[in-house]
Amino acid sequence: MRRVLAPRRRFVFEGRVPGDKSVTHRAYLMATRAKGETRIRGALRARDTDATLAVCRALGADITVDGDIVQVRPPERVSEPAGPLDCENAGTLLRLATGFLAGRGIFAVLTGDDSLRGRPMRRVVEPLALLGARIEGRRQGELAPLCILPAHLSGRRISLPLPSAQVKSALILAALDAEGETVLTDLKPTRDHTERMLRQFGVRFELTDDALTIPGGQELVSPGAVEVPGDISHAAFLLAAAALAPQGEATVAGIGLNPGRTGILRVLERMGAHIEIAPEHGAVEPAGAVHVRSGALTGVDIAADEVPSMIDELPAIAALALCAEGVTTVRGAAELRVKETDRIAALRQMAESVGGDFEELPDGFRIHGKERLEGGIVDSQGDHRIAMAAAILSLRCEQGVEVVGADAAAVSFPGFFDLFEAAASR
Ligand code: S3P
Helix, strand or coil: CEEEECCCCEEEEEECCCECHHHHHHHHHHHHHEECCEEEECCCCCHHHHHHHHHHHHCCCEEEEECCEEEEECCCCCCCCCCCEECCCCHHHHHHHHHHHHCCCCCEEEECCCCHHHCCCHHHHHHHHHCCCEEEEHHHHCEEEEEEECCCCECCEEECCCCCHHHHHHHHHHHCCCECEEEEECCCCCCCHHHHHHHHCCCCCEECCCCEEEECCCCEECCCEEECCECHHHHHHHHHHHHHCCEEEEEEEEEECCCCCCHHHHHHHHHCCEEEEEEECCCCCCEEEEEEECCCCECCEECHHHHHHHHHHHHHHHHHHHHCECEEEECCCHHHHHCCCCHHHHHHHHHHHHCCEEEEECCEEEEECCCCECCEEEECCCCHHHHHHHHHHHHHECCCEEEECHHHHHHCCCCHHHHHHHHEEC
16 A cells, blocks of 8 residues: 655644553463453554454453453463464564463464564574473574474573563563573563563562562463553654654653653654653553654764663654754664564665665664655555654655555554544645
8 A cells, every 4th residue: 555645844643542562462461361351441453463362362362352442351271272373463472472382381383474484583482492491493493483382391590681572571471380480680671561561460570670580380360451551652653743844743642651662752852852741640551641842853872772762763763863953873773673674774765765864884873864855755665663654754855755565554553644644734
């Protein structure tokens, strides 16, 4: 699907965004292995998280869906799936499910679409093997399909220096099935949705600065209801659009403000957008309303230790930087190369297609902002966040942007283009 977007002076949005993708994946998985039913409110209904629903059903959960309310009735015991579990485009699902299934005593095959079957999995397979998991995959466990064999897990000390919430979460989920204690050490700060939700499900663990100790053999007990806040990664594209438009303003209410995710708000402010945050009552995840008004944007330097808190927002930040005055440099973001696409290369292609000045670095990029961007045709390459970054860039391109493969946005944010076009006007 192609979407032709003309340049616009105004962008005005006020409203909410769909539920958080990371939190929704976790809620479905935890509800599937808990004792008791769980009612999940505000769930994200998108291709990625609907894949998780299908996986949970294949594992025996009885699930009813009514809009964004999802009721999960778990099986007595997670059952051996009759066929391969298709994680489609969702890396979070594949990695978390690998940890979830490693010690369940069943045989399971996890696979996904072309993009997901090209993404690195040894980062979870290797540390899980240290607990005793038996997982095979193509290229010595680097690529899906992954084949999980029944195994007995034993807790131990494992160093996890890669700043990845997916890897950390996979190990935590597996550790719950291990005999004895698992200690995850050398952890870098990343989103802690798994830890927060596990507490809600009655799981005990100990957290120090950079280590997490998880006693094995723990059952999850459903709290009955789980609330999913709006996704800050969705909101990011609307907030960035408001920052980009000459007369831009956006207020997004009810978005999750997990400290591991709010880097984009600091960057918007540093680049010169006017930003206000009004905290709201958040049950387990902090939440709030964010208001952004456009301002004269200037380039910024983003350092490696800031990257995990804005990893999924770097495409939106690149769009801002292409129109900002001066230079923006992002380092320590080599992880972008193994997302749904090689996002550093995909962003360069996006920038070049509209006449921007973008230099690829091995672990990031350097952008020289331009006052004038011509615009052109941008291919999303099937990557939802590239499709949305190209859309917001159209606001400032003289001839607008034609987004090829715009339907990729439905991986995480169905309806994005309609919301975007309704908010953008002359
Ligand atoms: C996620 C963690 C991040 C992020 C992804 C969602 C999660 O990935 O990019 O979109 O839900 O845990 P990594 O763990 O690979 O950094």
